[in-house]
Amino acid sequence: MAFVAVVCLSLVALDGWNSWNSRSEELRQMSTAASNLARAMAQQADDTIKEADTALVGVVERIEYDGTGPAAVERLRKVLASQVTELPQLDALHVYDKDGNWIVNSRHNAPENLNNADREYFVFHRTHAERGPHIGIPVKSRTTGRLLVPISRRIDQADGSFAGVALATIDIDFFMKFYDSLDIGEAGAVALVLENGTMMTRRPFSAGTVGRDMRDTDLFRAYTAQGPAGTAYIRSAQDGVTRLNSFRRVANYPLFVAAALSKDEILAVWWHDTLWHSAGVILLAGIVGFVGLRLVRQIELRTKTEAELRRARDALEKLNKTLNTLAMEDGLTGLANRRQFDATLDTEFSRALRDASTLALILIDVDCFKQYNDIYGHAAGDECLQSIGRTIAELTPRRPGDLAARYGGEELAVLLPETEVADAVELAERIRHAVRNLKIEHTGTEAGFVTLSAGVDTLSPVPGAGQAKELIRSADKALYVAKTAGRNRVCTNEDAGPDG
Template identity: 55%
Template structure:
């Protein structure tokens, strides 16, 4: 038997790695603490969701009550108006009928507690009869919104106008009106019922909506009719651009949404409904902060208890954690040192590949890139282009303006050259002195010519003063060439030489121009 292949059975196998007991202990403590925290977080969050769900139901029920009350109130007034319209259109208006009609209006106001008054106006807005104890006929309401609406619209439905102050009492009222016609169908006048604002306020004050809750009734065009808390400045305000009208009502006639009020900045749970029979929208909104106040208090108490328990468990394992922390700290410092060295090496490598004056790639990086792109072009049978750029009369520029100005000039030109490339694979480099090159993989002569000409024009339009140049400003000349390299027939140096010859041609033909290899002009 060949002894070289014999297996040494006396050699012990390596023992399996084991986790330190401290790691297991810390893991157990963390697991217990996290379980307690997550469990308490879930219970707390669930309680919050339940509280919000109950509040949404309460807001929805409140909105339903408010909408029904608004409907009943408006319907009672409108029913009286329907009877008045029928009587006026059948019996007409005469001085003989006015006293009897006056008594009827007074009786209807006494029967319906929500009514502030009933009024009849002729086609010119003059007072014909009303529910006031003493019949006055010297007023005119032709300038009121409801009168102008009926005068200009043939619609026979009830019209609810914005809140106004009564001329007779000075109180805020909500108006419900209808048009009546003459026997020939022409506009005969308006019958009006005014509803006391206090009637709504008294009803809304029965509900517990907290300190910052809100109830309001508005027209479908966004005009507020009334609001709790009552604010005289908000009456008649248009809120059509606020979330309820702008975002939610167009999609659903009823619903419950949470958003921040555009009037007072309070975030509320809003339940809204749009009435079918009348152009009204009601909303009942409860403050989200007030709703969650009790939940927050309980959450803080429970969280404090869990925090104390977690703290006790953490205290028990603190000694283990300290030891592990010291070890991790040492390893972290070593890792930071290694990362710093790697970053420093990367920076040095980048600096070694970058020209210090212009910020472009240096000659070394260009040579490496040219070799790589030349090989890639041979493999892919693709064109490789090179632009060689030289600053015209740069020696004279240094003689006239000094080397510091010359350096600034090169920096400005280099920025234009760097901006001239647009693809990630393109490379701009300082070739030497005032010469710069642009390597364009996958580009033919026409493409390179366009890039070179754009750069030449951009440098010319910098208008850097140069009295030693015939044009009076700094200009550049460029030579380009491009071909598809063939393995074992072409070398990278050939591309440089061809572009250099084209550059020499541009210099000899007057500068400030672009020339292409083989004598093709840009």
């Protein structure tokens, strides 16, 4: 009887353990869902503001170049009206002079005697010389009464003194329409907050929350503590509901978003299933009293099966990791292989195109390597390549996107995002000198030691023009120049002369 009682208690405990794991899994899945919501919100905010800021850049350039004469202002008003029509997030575009007086805006009906010198964004630009975008605290329009998010840029005189402000306003309703489309449950919440703690907008929406100082809230403290992205269970300062909050910084602007799902709603289904399930287990425990021995055997079989499945899963994961490493790594040098190089090149080319940055490539060839193999044998050639590969790996920077790879045979490559030609040439020279200083004997060269030749070039991708392979071809041309010029040197395309 005691044994049967122990079995019954174990069954109840096992059910509790499974239920707790189910609860943890439910919370984990909802944490992922909240993180995805926050990522989507951050991207939407970044895209929305970037489009508005891009329009402001053009406005500032026109004002500083064309001035504010009547003809220039009339042309500018038409441009502003056209941009507001094309960008649905824009409520309006405005330009104010150095005293805060209205000069021109995108609306057909011009406001009378409008002066915004007291607005926070105007005061900021008047007292700060920075030319970048400024996201101000939400304001209520003096002409329409709407709640707006101001995006602004400073306008300068030719001598650099303050000349006024270009302003784009985004209707908070634009954000709310997007937030209303998100499935966050009945008690969920989402928010857009400035990094200085100012609430921009929130769903559920309340005009009283717009512009509220959030610095004393648990949400703001969690964001400050965890950095640009994180999750936390927080009791809302707005309505007292405990939620799973996932927050994320907007990529290019001083804002962060928070997506919060009610903990009670997350666990509602789990509670319902658990109560019914637990009742069934208790009933089953009574039956187990009559069939204890058989149940013990079933539990042993189940435990054994679960252990085997875990071992099989662990072995499969280990095998997958090994296969993935082998698929992306050169077996001889330990550098990335051609497959990984091609994939990384495409990725970094797309990133450079998106960020309007440069991408540099160093293409390296071991001088007279065929002769080295003929003189010393292929085993020595492999050791030589291994030594060179280790040297290149040690000297290659560890930034995201930097990659040292074996391109093929005795050719190696170093990919360097956001790097200018001069910096790439400097690195190539360091690699060349380091390999020369290894003093690997090679009687087939003039130096008597193994040396390298390298071709270097950079590419600044332009939308609609050029491909990643052009960088390889260009660096290869520079390598050819280095080889034909006597080897043991670093060359760029500029060294090839006007005929390439």
